[in-house]
Amino acid sequence: MLTRTDLRGAVPTLSQLRRALPRGGTDVNAVLPAVTPVVEAIAEHGVPAALDYTEKFDRVRPTSVRVPAEVIAQARRDLDPAIVDALEESIRRARLVHADQRRQTTLTQVVPGGTVAEKWIPVRRVGLYVPGGNAVYPSSVIMNVVPAQEAGVGSLVVASPPQADFGGWPHPTILAACALLGVDEVWAVGGAQGVALLAYGGTDTDDVTVLDPVDLITGPGNIYVTAAKRLVRGVVGIDAEAGPTEIAILADDSADPAVVAADLISQAEHDVLAASVLVTDSEALADAVDEAVARAAGATKHSERVLTALAGPQSGIVLVDDIEAGLSVVDAYAAEHLEIQTRDARAVADRVTSAGAIFVGTYSPVSLGDYSAGSNHVLPTSGSAKYASGLSVQTFLRGVHVVDYDRDALAEIADRVITLADAEDLPAHGEAVQARFAGGAR
Incomplete structure (x- = not known):
């Protein structure tokens, strides 16, 4: 065989x-012509376009994008206790592993009076995509949500395709997993239109509820999801093209x-x-x-x-x-x-x-x-493990250098900075250093 x-x-x-x-x-380029109009329509029109494409592709039109809190709570109440127990244990283990991935601020004294720190700042808001398709993936809810929470992300939304068999909402097991993790914002939208709506946001069907765009999208999906992630990259960050x-x-x-x-x-x-x-x-x-x-x-x-x-x-x-x-x-x-x-x-x-x-x-x-x-199951595919990592707490953190030099520390290196600026034919760079010592500047 x-x-x-x-x-x-x-x-x-x-x-x-x-x-x-x-x-x-898969050849992502082959589906870009079909996905590009979807992303462009949602960038321009927001929720109405997303729901139109949902109706076209998923053959269901939810009454709103944001899943009502009671629907999420009811899914949790209805879930088989054995599945609840299994999910809770998976969450516990994932938290143990991902909590150990947290990064601490480092402070390096380069010279007396000159330090560089690196601090780790969580992404402000993330969109976590959980696919539908051949199977139901509450495990993907855990694998996306836990590292984001452990990183300290303050705002997150789970997006998952609506299901005609469940009133136009995502699969109830997905919703129950969100409830177990304390996620109260879930969007009933999937596919390329789901990725695009996460990137551009909009106003829900009640014309009141704001669906804020995210800064980073993570999670696996089919070739159309991957193509949409490629198209919105730059507007938002993405974890990978799975x-x-x-x-x-x-x-x-x-x-x-x-x-x-x-x-x-x-x-x-x-x-x-x-x-x-x-x-x-x-x-x-x-x-x-x-x-x-x-x-x-x-x-x-x-x-x-x-x-x-x-x-x-x-x-x-x-x-x-x-x-x-x-x-x-x-x-x-x-x-x-x-x-x-x-x-x-x-x-x-x-x-x-x-x-x-x-x-x-x-x-x-x-x-x-x-x-x-x-461990995390959102992992690099198609040979990209040669240079890429799986989803982790680091995915949701940004390392920021904080440079703090006093006058004497800058004076000690000033000539070399000016030399390098001149070597690169960027004299204004050197002049910016010289200005700090001209006329007794402090």
Whole structure:
């Protein structure tokens, strides 16, 4: 079922590796012509345009964009207690991890009388996008909201697509998760129109309620959401352009093929474009995983989706000579999720340099990270883990340098500043320093 790439007996360059490895992805440029008019209409007309596009694309028109407080509260009251318990434990664990990411102000004395501090200021207002589509994602509410709250963001709004089956409001499990996190501002708008409304804001259907624009948009979505994020970038900040989800597993012959197969299938369940890749130095394991996938993929609930994803060009098995070569492969691939299922998995994991998140050993599956490990599941995709990080408290903070020099400290460096200003042919820069010492200026 899974296509094979055999790299044994070869020492490919990084360029050759990147070309040889399974990779899917989406062409965001291809949908920009369809998304641009949506964003432009909402930039000009606000809520009426957003609701028109919602009615067109989602076949539902909520009576207002902002979800009434009672609707959110009722969703919390109606939620299955077992789900409440699971969500509360996931929230608790996420808070533990993200609280430790808080950053403190640093103060450096460069010279006597001259200091530079770096202080961390939360983004003023953020928009957290929670997708609909193939599944319901209360876990994405947690993964977006918790780091924003732990960063000290003072104002946040969750946007999620309205559902015709639930009175034109977002899915009640999404609303209940918001209630558990103390989020009282939720917008019933999704897709490109949701991203655009977060960026530009407007006035709700009652012509009174102001929907303030945000300064930063985070959260995953489909290709249309990604295209809209690209278009509004600069008006607001964005976390990343998320592509389809992906898992890579680095395994040797000590791995359990049934476990490896189950993990490949679990990510393929997300989307027909999801990528599931096994990298191994054991042809016997590869054969056993193929057999296990063939048995299990057809029996799972979303088998058609899973089978399509596993058969796609983005999925496959990569055979390597040894784990050393496997490390080179997974670093070149830079997976969103990377599992290490080898002997001495922790030591192998320590040597990985490019991955969104690393899951060590048999008992740290990606599914754990999706929900309840305490880690964040909003992660870089499409190889961007080579240079980007997952969502964290840092996403919602801005580092600001505070420069504080007294007269003597400036005087000591003034000549060098003037020299560099002249070298760059920017003499007014140097003159701005000289003005402070002319005529006894203080």
